[in-house]
Amino acid sequence: MASKNSGKTRSVTMADVAKEAGVSRQLVSLVVRNTGYVAPEKRELVVEAMQRLGYQRNTLAANLAAKQTNTIGLAIFDLHNQVYAEFADGILEVIEPAGYKLLVSVTRKESAADRTTVESLVGLRVDGILVATHFGADGRNLSQALANTPAVTLGEVADEPNIGAISGNDSLGGKLATEHLIKQGHQQIAYIAAPITHQNADRHRGYLSALEDHGLAELVFSGDASEAGGKTAFDLAMTTTPRPTAFFCYNDATAFGVLSCARERGLRVPEDLAVVGYDNTTPAGYPGVDLTSVDQRAHEMGQLAAQALLERIRDQDAPLEQQSLAPELVIRRSSVTPN
């Protein structure tokens, strides 16, 4: 007896509040929803009753009945990566004023559960989902998981009908970064790649295109878009000949991994090794880090994606937003050859 939910005390319901306040259930509903006209004294009565009883509305029931949750879901990959914080900031600025709440669903990167993340949000029937998690190259998976929930991807393009996307021009970003390194005099420039996504493919492509323009050969090492991934890839790179003298990394997280390893090996940045990241996260600018990084304007992307999503929620037939922001290379010490 009593294995689960042993002592679960039945929670206070609207009916309880109504009785306590001596009014009808509907009246309570009205004041809770802050809708329609309620006489001040009655409202007062209800509010007091709610406080006495410690009433908390059951959003589950409310949402189920209303078929609407006033909540936006954000699916992300790794809480450690600061880009997501930038995204979230931008998103909140847009949705909070519009009366929406934000719910974040996180994957542990090991569990590769991108799908789960979105599905759990869909299950909760959030009004819309912002997908900032890596979904591999397989957009179909995303579409399936979404099951018609309005969605906009962030950073990554979705190439599925009916899904919006606010992305950066990643191939341009890759090209800018690589050209910068070439201009600094590097010939052996490595790309630290991440899992197979459009973002990765595009950054890679930009890198290649810059190399080709200058007749240089590519050197690619794969990690997993995290600091640990950067370390792995770096260690690999150090065993090869010719050894790279410059690293263009898939993102800042990866670059931080590279920086750490470089120090462990006694390599100085930028004297012995130039490093460029992507995302221009806050830590990239910390004194002493000074990581050159491609800024894809994550904050702005968050805002735009949120706007696009709200648009789509209001009108399912609104035109599909497919914006792309131009990236900007922020040059710091980590990549500048001293003279």
Add this chain to the structure above:
Amino acid sequence: MASKNSGKTRSVTMADVAKEAGVSRQLVSLVVRNTGYVAPEKRELVVEAMQRLGYQRNTLAANLAAKQTNTIGLAIFDLHNQVYAEFADGILEVIEPAGYKLLVSVTRKESAADRTTVESLVGLRVDGILVATHFGADGRNLSQALANTPAVTLGEVADEPNIGAISGNDSLGGKLATEHLIKQGHQQIAYIAAPITHQNADRHRGYLSALEDHGLAELVFSGDASEAGGKTAFDLAMTTTPRPTAFFCYNDATAFGVLSCARERGLRVPEDLAVVGYDNTTPAGYPGVDLTSVDQRAHEMGQLAAQALLERIRDQDAPLEQQSLAPELVIRRSSVTPN
């Protein structure tokens, strides 16, 4: 006509799946919940029907009916702060194997909506809540917002009956940090304070106690527990006499703000200024940053808190967990006086 939810297509229900598969609704429910015995062929039938129809269970309805969500809520303050990522990692390691999902509710720090964050989780009827947000000194607010939802606070003690807490020994941490700075020869040691919480009060107390032991006077400047707060406080500190030569900061985020400002003013760390943070977040260890920081073992705290919470969910009468972890000072370059 049609202002909201204009094109909202009715979503696929269990009944639809049952009809499609030619079985009863209960059978569908069984396979969805993965409960009881279902004949393999029948299961196959159902699964296929679900895929054909793109069925996604309505978790709202399921949770409402089952009075259980298999979800743990995490209330946090600021996605930018890496401690929360550490917390989350530890939490996930414990709850995922136990079959729980994690939902994160974030506040924008400006909106001071600690309460909202918890309330929105309570509304969703998550099975338990981990509170890692700053709740001011007012535990009553928390209790009210929780409305009997099992909860454990992370980092902060709750001093409310019925709320568990896994915290660090913050006054010890403050003392360790300050004593270290004293040992480095500093006399003017500032504390960069954060909003009124137990954590802040305790770290402050530890700082004071160390100062008193050595007959030093306190210098306190207040920020808001973020990078921006650190900057504000630092600027303030720079206008006072005597000017501090060392800073013990409420947390790493604050410390990063201080480090940035210091550089802007051309002050070298640690030559002109020693800095110590709290939390020992990942960026503190980045090459070039090398921030001395008190490690409160956030990852472990996350695990313990999750365990305590699960315990409490299983049995409402389980003894209240009130653990405190001993912090450890991780000394790096930022605080060591060169000789």
Add this chain to the structure above:
DNA sequence: CTGAAAGCGCTAACAA
């Protein structure tokens, strides 16, 4: 395995 019935706590529409 199926069918029937009750209920979770709320919203929504309408009549009184």
Add this chain to the structure above:
DNA sequence: TTGTTAGCGCTTTCAG
């Protein structure tokens, strides 16, 4: 303003 009546999509229990 208040009742009344439905119903949201699912779980749970019990009999068959």
